[in-house]
Amino acid sequence: MATILALETSCDETAVAILCGGKLLASEVASQTKEHERFGGVVPEVASRNHLVHAPRLLERAIRKAKIELADIDAFAATSGPGLASSLMIGASVAKGLAIGFDKPYLAINHLEGHLLSPFFEEHGPDGTKSKIKPNVSLVVSGGHTMTVSIRGVGNYEIVGRTVDDAAGEAFDKVAKLLGLGYPGGPEIEKLARNGDPERFDLPRSMLDSENFSFSGLKTAVRYLLPKIGLIPNRDRFSGESFVSAQDGKLLADLCASFQQAIIDVLVRKTIAAAQKYDVDLVTISGGVSCNTALRAQLRQACADVGLEFRSAEPWLCTDNAAMIAFAAMLKLESGFASALAQEIDPNLALA
Numbered sequence: 001m002a003t004i005l006a007l008e009t010s011c012d013e014t015a016v017a018i019l020c021g022g023k024l025l026a027s028e029v030a031s032q033t034k035e036h037e038r039f040g041g042v043v044p045e046v047a048s049r050n051h052l053v054h055a056p057r058l059l060e061r062a063i064r065k066a067k068i069e070l071a072d073i074d075a076f077a078a079t080s081g082p083g084l085a086s087s088l089m090i091g092a093s094v095a096k097g098l099a100i101g102f103d104k105p106y107l108a109i110n111h112l113e114g115h116l117l118s119p120f121f122e123e124h125g126p127d128g129t130k131s132k133i134k135p136n137v138s139l140v141v142s143g144g145h146t147m148t149v150s151i152r153g154v155g156n157y158e159i160v161g162r163t164v165d166d167a168a169g170e171a172f173d174k175v176a177k178l179l180g181l182g183y184p185g186g187p188e189i190e191k192l193a194r195n196g197d198p199e200r201f202d203l204p205r206s207m208l209d210s211e212n213f214s215f216s217g218l219k220t221a222v223r224y225l226l227p228k229i230g231l232i233p234n235r236d237r238f239s240g241e242s243f244v245s246a247q248d249g250k251l252l253a254d255l256c257a258s259f260q261q262a263i264i265d266v267l268v269r270k271t272i273a274a275a276q277k278y279d280v281d282l283v284t285i286s287g288g289v290s291c292n293t294a295l296r297a298q299l300r301q302a303c304a305d306v307g308l309e310f311r312s313a314e315p316w317l318c319t320d321n322a323a324m325i326a327f328a329a330m331l332k333l334e335s336g337f338a339s340a341l342a343q344e345i346d347p348n349l350a351l352a
């Protein structure tokens, strides 16, 4: 059973994980949310400087937790794209350096492939029993990506539909910012939406006849709705203060619920349509937005309604982490794949 150490530094999370067979020996994540919150989004220069500080510390902690030596690692992996160039470079350089130093293989992993395969993580038994990646249609929904993908096996992917503008998570983050809520916006909106009426406001469901997605019109619709319903957009993005008064509470909850439902309706409909078109029995979901309880529940129900199996990654595996990168690396290593040390990071790395 191979032991793999993986680093993930594609955006604002620094992560290191060690996986032995199907057994996760360590998974360390340092979030930089606090560092970026006051800017209302991720600042690349700030992210890469933080990766430089966090990566060596997490590496040391992961090794200690896994109770192994670096010399015991059989392969070193890192996310090589897509993501922020200056951030990707840190994880890839560390993994390559270790691979050279210990004369072991290096694996450059696509961040999206990490998300895509994560719903199968639990399947790979700690005893080394292998995951069966059943053909499926997968919905990847994160802060940077929204796509449906037909998966036929490891490394065999076809993109069915993708966003033509904002990603679903980006829409959550931008609308949360408009509403004076914190970053990342998804969990904040979900919390408020729990007490709201999803039918109170009629918001657009764009491009329903296409396999692709579009969420920027929805964000604009919320922006124009705010003054009409008496909520004034937060103009001071540095103050961090919410403009919403106590009596606006119900209005805000209803708006969050209506916005969230508009996103869910589109994601569920297109995912089911893609699964039927590709004639698969299984639908999977991954990425940060798939932490959303309402989305998971509604997609699960929609799958059951048409006789499809549904599988999601555990919430801790949905947001960015290195365990999913180690898992993808292990599946690739098992199929005989290794990357050249000369392989560069690629901020626009394609999945298929």
Ligand code: KG4
Residues within 6 Å of the ligand: 011, 141, 142, 143, 144, 145, 168, 169, 170, 172, 173, 184, 185, 186, 187, 190, 287, 288, 289, 290, 291, 292, 293, 318, 319, 320
């Ligand atoms: O996968 P991820 O950690 O990073 C990227 O690869 O982008 O996803 C982060 C995104 C953010 O946009 C965040 O607002 C969203 O996932 N997110 C959520 C929830 N939790 C995180 N969106 C909706 N509901 C949630 N509960």
Ligand code: ZN
Residues within 6 Å of the ligand: 111, 115, 142, 143, 287, 288, 319, 320
């Ligand atoms: Zn991600």
